[in-house]
Amino acid sequence: MVETKRRQGQRGAKPKTVCPKCDKEYLKTAFGTEGKQFKRIGQYCPNPACDYIVKDFVELEEETESMNELEND
Numbered sequence: 001m002v003e004t005k006r007r008q009g010q011r012g013a014k015p016k017t018v019c020p021k022c023d024k025e026y027l028k029t030a031f032g033t034e035g036k037q038f039k040r041i042g043q044y045c046p047n048p049a050c051d052y053i054v055k056d057f058v059e060l061e062e063e064t065e066s067m068n069e070l071e072n073d
Contacts (some may be wrong), residue, residue: 019045021052 016026027043030053042055 017043019047019050019052020044022047022050025050027052027054 019025019027022045024036025045025047028046030041030044031038032041033039040054040056047051
């Protein structure tokens, strides 16, 4: 009996999300650059009539450290 090989990425694949505002397009991933590396910023709807955007939550360490120092003083 020959065991079939699994294709890469098929196990645990997430389905694409449809835009909740217009229900016409799949959301696309937005990337930004930091130095020479790409970083995920969020998702957006590519439909020109729709303006739906989802931003990823990113906590900035520099600002939180300075805020903590101000609160302690």
